[in-house]
Structure formats: C-alpha cells, structure tokens
Amino acid sequence: xxxxxxxxxxxxxxxxxxxxxxxxxxxxxxxxxxxxxxxxxxxxxxxxxxxxxxxxxxxxxxxxxxxxxxxxxxxxxxxxxxxxxxxxxxxxxxxxxxxxxxxxxxxxxxxxxxx
Amino acid sequence: xxxxxxxxxxxxxxxxxxxxxxxxxxxxxxxxxxxxxxxxxxxxxxxxxxxxxxxxxxxxxxxxxxxxxxxxxxxxxxxxxxxxxxxxxxxxxxxxxxxxxxxxxxxxxxxx
Numbered sequence: 001x002x003x004x005x006x007x008x009x010x011x012x013x014x015x016x017x018x019x020x021x022x023x024x025x026x027x028x029x030x031x032x033x034x035x036x037x038x039x040x041x042x043x044x045x046x047x048x049x050x051x052x053x054x055x056x057x058x059x060x061x062x063x064x065x066x067x068x069x070x071x072x073x074x075x076x077x078x079x080x081x082x083x084x085x086x087x088x089x090x091x092x093x094x095x096x097x098x099x100x101x102x103x104x105x106x107x108x109x110x111x112x113x114x115x
Numbered sequence: 116x117x118x119x120x121x122x123x124x125x126x127x128x129x130x131x132x133x134x135x136x137x138x139x140x141x142x143x144x145x146x147x148x149x150x151x152x153x154x155x156x157x158x159x160x161x162x163x164x165x166x167x168x169x170x171x172x173x174x175x176x177x178x179x180x181x182x183x184x185x186x187x188x189x190x191x192x193x194x195x196x197x198x199x200x201x202x203x204x205x206x207x208x209x210x211x212x213x214x215x216x217x218x219x220x221x222x223x224x225x226x227x
Contacts, residue, residue, distance in 0.1 A: 002157065033215075042219035043158070043203065058214050090157050099215050100146050100207045106157025 003027065004107035006091050012113045018079040021110045025072055025093030031055070032074040033094075033104060034066055038087040049074055050097035081114045088112075118142060119204055119218035127224040131193050136221040138204035139186045145207050147187050149178055152201040152220070194225045
C-alpha cells in the first residue's frame with residue numbers, strides 16, 4: 001500500500017460524458033501527479049500540482065483539467081469523453097516539487113471505460 | 116518516436132533463469148529510474164541512478180546506468196515467479212521542466 005488513494009477504482013461511462021477522478025496523496029506530500037496508461041501509448045505524464053499550484057504540464061488534452069485543493073487532494077476532470085480516453089489513470093504523490101529528486105508513490109489507479 | 120525504447124517488449128522465462136532488459140535512448144538524462152508494476156496496481160519505484168556508469172544492486176536485481184547516461188539495463192539473477200510484472204524505465208532530460216518520461220515497459224513472466 002503506497003498510501004495514495006484513488007477513487008473510484010472502476011468507471012464505465014458513455015461517449016460525450018464528463019467524469020471526475022479523485023486522488024488523496026500520502027500524508028505530508030505536497031505534489032500530486034496525474035498519469036494516463038494505455039496499451040498503445042504506455043504511461044504518459046499529464047499534469048503536476050505542487051501545494052495547490054500547477055507545476056508542470058505534459059500531454060494533457062484541452063478536454064481534461066485538474067486541480068489541487070487546500071487539503072492537497074486532487075481531482076482530474078475529463079469531459080466530452082471519447083472511446084480513446086479509455087485507459088488507466090494513475091495519481092502519484094511526492095514530498096517535494098522536483099520529481100528528479102523526489103520519489104513518486106503511485107496510487108492503485110482508476111480504470112476508465114468509455115462505451 | 117518514443118524517447119525511451121525498452122526491449123524486449125515481452126519476456127517469458129522459467130524460474131531460476133537469468134535475464135536482462137534494456138532501456139535505450141538517443142538523449143542524455145540527468146537521472147533514470149526503474150519501476151515494477153504488477154497487475155491491478157500502480158508502478159513501484161525500484162531504483163534511481165544518476166551517475167554515468169553507476170551500478171546499483173537490490174537483492175537479485177542489478178541496475179546499470181550507461182557511461183553516457185543515455186541507456187540503462189536491469190539484470191535479474193535466478194528469477195522467481197514473484198518477479199513477474201511490467202518493468203518500466205523512466206527518465207528526466209535536462210530542461211524537461213519536471214516531466215518524467217516513461218518507456219512502454221518489458222512485460223516479464225516467470226513460470227514456476
């Protein structure tokens with residue numbers, strides 16, 4: 001158990017819908033990262049928040065958005081869903097804001113299926 | 116074009132065999148990490164290497180960072196069924212603005 005929690009574990013929805021994925025970081029960790037994992041693309045970095053502020057952006061689509069709240073939990077919002085958005089979405093957390101020196105601890109993921 | 120190329124993509128071996136998996140790139144990295152991911156779980160960090168030529172050992176696992184910091188290998192001695200999983204390498208490039216890039220991984224199956 002990494003200490004990072006993600007809800008829900010599974011999510012099935014239809015094209016065009018909007019969903020929210022939730023992540024609670026480990027106690028004391030200030031950074032939250034979101035990743036998407038699919039068979040064809042592998043694990044792709046989406047976005048990082050550090051202490052409530054956006055820190056780095058990766059391959060995140062405009063239909064996707066995220067935020068980190070004052071209690072440091074984070075939400076990833078996915079809208080106008082397409083079949084290709086079906087994937088595993090992972091949240092990770094770390095103590096500091098510099099991934100090259102901080103260990104990232106990954107949650108168990110949310111499996112999103114878009115029908 | 117994938118920044119980090121991992122090979123082989125799939126590997127199925129018998130318990131007790133040795134194996135090596137590779138992570139290659141044309142880019143120079145400031146650090147490189149290896150993760151193991153088991154089915155239904157998130158990746159777990161195994162090791163971070165930062166110095167060219169560095170070798171780190173974790174029980175039966177030996178990690179090496181290339182002298183030019185462009186490639187890395189993971190060697191497992193006397194593989195066990197518990198080693199089964201997806202092995203991912205991940206790295207930062209200088210000036211990548213905090214973005215950790217992952218390879219697609221090597222899916223290892225160790226049969227009893």
